[in-house]
Amino acid sequence: MSKVQEPLREKYRSMTPSQFFYEHRELAGFGSPSRALYQTIRELVENALDATDVYGIMPRIVIVVEKLEERQDFYRITVEDNGIGINPKYVPQAFGQVLFSSKYKLRQARGRFGLGAKMAILYGQIKTGKPVEVYTSPIGFTKIYYYKLKIDIERNKPIILSYAEHDNKTLWHGTRISVVIEGDWSRARSRVYEYIKRTAIATPYADIVFIDPEGNMITYWHSIEKLPRPPKEVKPHPHGVDIEQLKRLIRDVKAKTLIEFLVSAFQGVGKRSAEAFLKWAGLDPGLDPHRLNDSLLGELARKLREYPKFRPPSAESLSPFGPEIIEAGLRAILHPEFVVAVSRRPKAYEGHPFIIEVGIAYGGEIPLSNEPILLRYANKIPLLYDEKSDVAWKVIDPRSFNWKDYMVVFPAPVAVLTHIASTKVPYKGVGKESVADVPEIEHELRNALREAARKLRLYLLQKKREEEAKRRVITFVKYTPEVAKGLATILGDIDEKTVQEMLLSAMKRRLRLDDEEFAKLVQGLEISIEE
Amino acid sequence: MSIEEYIDKADIEARKRALRVFRERFREILEQIKRGENPTIMLPKRTLANTIYDEKRKLLLLGPEKLSRSFFDLHESKKFMQTLLMARIIYEALERNEYPTIRDLYYRGKHTIVYREPGGRKHEENTWDEQRESDSVIRDIEVFTGLLREEMLILSKEKGKVVGNMRIRSGGDVIDLSKMGHGAYAIEPTPDLIEFVDVDAEYVLVVEKDAVFQQLHRIGFWRKHKAILITSAGQPDRATRRFVRRLNEELGLPVYILTDADPYGWYIYSVFKIGSITLSYESERLATPNARFIGVSMTDIFGYKRKKPYLTEQERRNYIIKAKDADIKRAYELRNYKWFQTKKWKIEIDIFLERKAKLEIEALTSKGLRFLADKYLPEKIETGDWIE
Numbered sequence: 001m002s003k004v005q006e007p008l009r010e011k012y013r014s015m016t017p018s019q020f021f022y023e024h025r026e027l028a029g030f031g032s033p034s035r036a037l038y039q040t041i042r043e044l045v046e047n048a049l050d051a052t053d054v055y056g057i058m059p060r061i062v063i064v065v066e067k068l069e070e071r072q073d074f075y076r077i078t079v080e081d082n083g084i085g086i087n088p089k090y091v092p093q094a095f096g097q098v099l100f101s102s103k104y105k106l107r108q109a110r111g112r113f114g115l116g117a118k119m120a121i122l123y124g125q126i127k128t129g130k131p132v133e134v135y136t137s138p139i140g141f142t143k144i145y146y147y148k149l150k151i152d153i154e155r156n157k158p159i160i161l162s163y164a165e166h167d168n169k170t171l172w173h174g175t176r177i178s179v180v181i182e183g184d185w186s187r188a189r190s191r192v193y194e195y196i197k198r199t200a201i202a203t204p205y206a207d208i209v210f211i212d213p214e215g216n217m218i219t220y221w222h223s224i225e226k227l228p229r230p231p232k233e234v235k236p237h238p239h240g241v242d243i244e245q246l247k248r249l250i251r252d253v254k255a256k257t258l259i260e261f262l263v264s265a266f267q268g269v270g271k272r273s274a275e276a277f278l279k280w281a282g283l284d285p286g287l288d289p290h291r292l293n294d295s296l297l298g299e300l301a302r303k304l305r306e307y308p309k310f311r312p313p314s315a316e317s318l319s320p321f322g323p324e325i326i327e328a329g330l331r332a333i334l335h336p337e338f339v340v341a342v343s344r345r346p347k348a349y350e351g352h353p354f355i356i357e358v359g360i361a362y363g364g365e366i367p368l369s370n371e372p373i374l375l376r377y378a379n380k381i382p383l384l385y386d387e388k389s390d391v392a393w394k395v396i397d398p399r400s401f402n403w404k405d406y407m408v409v410f411p412a413p414v415a416v417l418t419h420i421a422s423t424k425v426p427y428k429g430v431g432k433e434s435v436a437d438v439p440e441i442e443h444e445l446r447n448a449l450r451e452a453a454r455k456l457r458l459y460l461l462q463k464k465r466e467e468e469a470k471r472r473v474i475t476f477v478k479y480t481p482e483v484a485k486g487l488a489t490i491l492g493d494i495d496e497k498t499v500q501e502m503l504l505s506a507m508k509r510r511l512r513l514d515d516e517e518f519a520k521l522v523q524g525l526e527i528s529i530e531e
Numbered sequence: 532m533s534i535e536e537y538i539d540k541a542d543i544e545a546r547k548r549a550l551r552v553f554r555e556r557f558r559e560i561l562e563q564i565k566r567g568e569n570p571t572i573m574l575p576k577r578t579l580a581n582t583i584y585d586e587k588r589k590l591l592l593l594g595p596e597k598l599s600r601s602f603f604d605l606h607e608s609k610k611f612m613q614t615l616l617m618a619r620i621i622y623e624a625l626e627r628n629e630y631p632t633i634r635d636l637y638y639r640g641k642h643t644i645v646y647r648e649p650g651g652r653k654h655e656e657n658t659w660d661e662q663r664e665s666d667s668v669i670r671d672i673e674v675f676t677g678l679l680r681e682e683m684l685i686l687s688k689e690k691g692k693v694v695g696n697m698r699i700r701s702g703g704d705v706i707d708l709s710k711m712g713h714g715a716y717a718i719e720p721t722p723d724l725i726e727f728v729d730v731d732a733e734y735v736l737v738v739e740k741d742a743v744f745q746q747l748h749r750i751g752f753w754r755k756h757k758a759i760l761i762t763s764a765g766q767p768d769r770a771t772r773r774f775v776r777r778l779n780e781e782l783g784l785p786v787y788i789l790t791d792a793d794p795y796g797w798y799i800y801s802v803f804k805i806g807s808i809t810l811s812y813e814s815e816r817l818a819t820p821n822a823r824f825i826g827v828s829m830t831d832i833f834g835y836k837r838k839k840p841y842l843t844e845q846e847r848r849n850y851i852i853k854a855k856d857a858d859i860k861r862a863y864e865l866r867n868y869k870w871f872q873t874k875k876w877k878i879e880i881d882i883f884l885e886r887k888a889k890l891e892i893e894a895l896t897s898k899g900l901r902f903l904a905d906k907y908l909p910e911k912i913e914t915g916d917w918i919e
Contacts, residue, residue: 472605478646479612482658483570483602486615490557490622502564503602509567510603526647 019153028119036123037075037183038191041065043116044079044177045199046381049206051083051175054230054319058222059083059206063196067213068180074128075183075213077120080176085138088145095121095132095177096149096158118151120179125150130180131161139173185213191384193218197333198375198382201417202321204328223332228319228380235267237313238277238304239351240424243297250289259285268311277307305351313353315346318421321380326359326417334415337363340455341417344448349440354422356441358448360456366413372396372403373415378425378435385433392418394437395445406453407460418445469511473521476507481529539702541724542684546625549676549683553622556676571601572614574674575812582811584869589820591806591870593674600671610668614675616640616658617668621683632686637665674812681721681769691718691771692741694748695759697730708759715748718761722774727782733757734912735778736825739765739790739799743892743903752904759784767802769810772817775803779819787825787912792832793854793889794861797871797879800824805870823917825908829882832890838916841907842898850894854887875918 025031029039041063052059060082068074086094095118121132137144148162189212196210200220205227208220236245255261262274269277278285281303292300321329326341341359348354366373376383376392387393395401396416408414420435428436435441484499508518563570574597575581581594602611620639624631631639637659644656659665673679680687692715697708701719705728708716719725736758738744744762747753753760759778763771779786788803790796804822806814832847834840842850854862865871866880883889895903911917 472603474646474648475605475608476603478644478656479602479608482612482644483615486619487557487561487564489619490553491561492554494561499561499564503570506564506567506569507603510569524647528645530643530645 025119025123028116030119030123033073033182034184034187036181037185037188038195040077040120040179040181041192042195043120044077047117048079048081048083049203051081053203053205053227055084056227056230057083058227059203061206061208063210065185065213073182073184074180075185076178076180078176078178080174082174085141085173085175086136087138088136091134091136091145091147092149092158092160095134096151097156120181122151124179124181127182128180133178135176137168137173142168144168144172195382195384201329201333201375202377202380202382204325204332224325224328226324228321228325231319232316234314234317235265237351238266238269238307238310239313241301241304243294243301246297246301255289257285258283258287258289261289267314273310276309280307313348313351315353315355317423318346318353318355320355320357320421321419326357330359330361330415330417334361335365336361338456338459340452342448342451344444347440347444349438352422352424354420354441356444356448357419358445358452359417360452361415362456363413366415368411368413370411371398375415375417377417377419379421383433389428390434391437391442392435392445395442395449401449406457408456416449470521472511473518474525477522477525478527480504481527539724545682545724546684549678550622550625552676552678553618557618569601569603571599572611572675574598574600574671577670577674577809577812579808582808589805590814590818591808591811592814593812613659613664613668614671617665618672621672621685625684630684630686632688633666633669634662636669636685637662640665679813679816681723684721686720687768689718689720689768689770690764691761691768691774692716692744693718693759693761693774695732695753696757697732697759698728700726700728713749718770718774720770722770722777730782731757732759732784735759735761735775735784735786737761737763737775737786737788737803739763739796740892743896746896746900747904750900750904756909763799766799769813769817772803776817776819779821786819786822787917788822789825789892791889791891792827792829794858794865797865801870823919825911825917827890827892827895828918829879833882833886835878846898850897851888851890854883854889858889859884859887879918
């Protein structure tokens, strides 16, 4: 280790996690009052969703932002869900101790190891001195539990200021949490609204109510009943481990030999494939994993990553939206005339499984724009910042994707939704607002976009044909009275009406339209001649 | 007495024939519709590309290319409707013993089709907007029915005039063209209904300019030189061309044409002689292939080889006008037309392009009306100094 890094390590050791995270709050998105307001809402909403749909509950979420009377820049943010609730035993740690989380496992989830909500609490406490208030009741509990908490930052421990139990006659379950922070609503407003709208697009099965500090209420009621497939917890894939993870796994898995360790710690590794790997790697299957030194661990991690014959990572840990949910969400919020969505089959990069999904909404109330409107999601979370540096933008950018091949000519009313579901989303930088150009992901995004765009093209082609047929019929029909009158007048022995009817039946035959199709095309068409 | 009794019998016969032809031709369209087919009008194409110069007969004729105008064809549908609309208006006028002009027909057929699309947008569309459109439809009906507009009793504003020692019958009256005073007989729009009673003349002189016609008339040119004197007053209309053609064809009178010395004058001559591009379908009846260009020629102005010019150096300086870019451009166009590719025309066009000079007929009257009437014209006719 170099000398320059030595003092940093020292400093880290002398700080509690609470202090450390507060020092680096801008990394977590709490760098300014407006950003903090947005980020707090976001963290609490994402926790609320993770407590509901993952467990098969159709989410009902209420978000209230209030301005406090005592200070112009203090806001109370309250988020209530109908989720699984939190066991009252764990409430103090869950909200009052950094790095305590139920999500510290390997499966796709919205929240990031329980850090986000605690950052909001920490930030609020330091800026306003106000505690966090929590009401919760797990499913089946007959009481509702109330806590008023602060975090002891020096010792990273919860301080319980107040505790109460109430009767739960309605068997309500869920969590309601209120934090007070220093914020800036006027600057955050458009981002917050955009965030809630995009969350609603991704959760058409949820009811979301939002009340802003000016008293405006916006509601998104669910438009479908279907929930996405919940993710399952899986063991890590051997391609995706580093030395630190190896150490943790060796500690957690009670294995006495290397071969036993491999079989029980990793997904898709059986006795036979473990033997084959160890032979390939030149390692003794009987070694005690606890006795491996750092250099041997490094060697093992490298070999695990490089061995080409492991089964591809399992996608069971992933929870894609599925085309039905994407289409319902785009339809309910954007009111387009056409939507299509595709979910690709699972793929992997560096041992991390991922699924790419793309939805396209076209026409209707979508405004004309010189480039597609992009709605990015990673593990169901909307990404709002740094759009142009995201791999999704790189793929849909009209300068790189030939939209014309799919009959989309800009300015066009088109919105594209992209979703990356993965146990590890490769974010670009620490802001976690844009996804890096990993070749496998870029390739899958492009394939997904093409697949969806091909369906859009079919629709547009069909629409164009119908419009042409309509234009043809309208043209012929509007000239028919003149033509019939001309022939009837000249020939003298046939009346106008008869000629008109003959013309219409010749027209249907010519255009290969049956009576019903024809009637549909001319429905509402009125013609008069002003001589 | 009913009004019909005042109408010329020749008109009544023409109407009956036209009505019959209309019924026959449009019956075919109805039959197509009855059979459930796409109603289609077949027409010869009236384009420069489909205009053929018949070198043997020296006529501009319509080529063999046909155009099918179908009602159930998005791009032809409106034209088809316009054709039926115009046919009806002409048919009604024929039935009612009317004599519409092409402008009347334009107004009678111009109306608005109002339609509301499914979805509520209201559109308005005129059957036609400009007379150019309705005129074009009239020409289509002429080629479709094989009837010229004169045969359909459609009038156009005619400006041709004639004087001379001859008598004609028109609308039942005998008219003496030598007794028109200072005026002249206005050639009627339907010259085929004129009957030649008797004539005492040796040739026909057609003058492009009305003013020059009047001057020659006042000094008794036609009487002295035994000529039928005609003016087209600019671009010749159909009636004037048809009248000149009949004089040549039926009475055997040679026809001389006098125009300005410039590409526009030359084209007027060629319209009389071989027909025009837009009306090439009528050339067989309107053109006078034997017509001769008497002048004013470039060789009259500048001389050529042994021929002496009619103008002195001084007169040329006074009368010649510098050719404009448009004149030069037109000259190059004419040089490409087959019918201008004879030896004498090549000399004319070459001199023009070299000198970039043009001259109006009035220049010769300025030199002296007598010079034009008693020296220039008789001398050129006598010595055969014309271009075929």
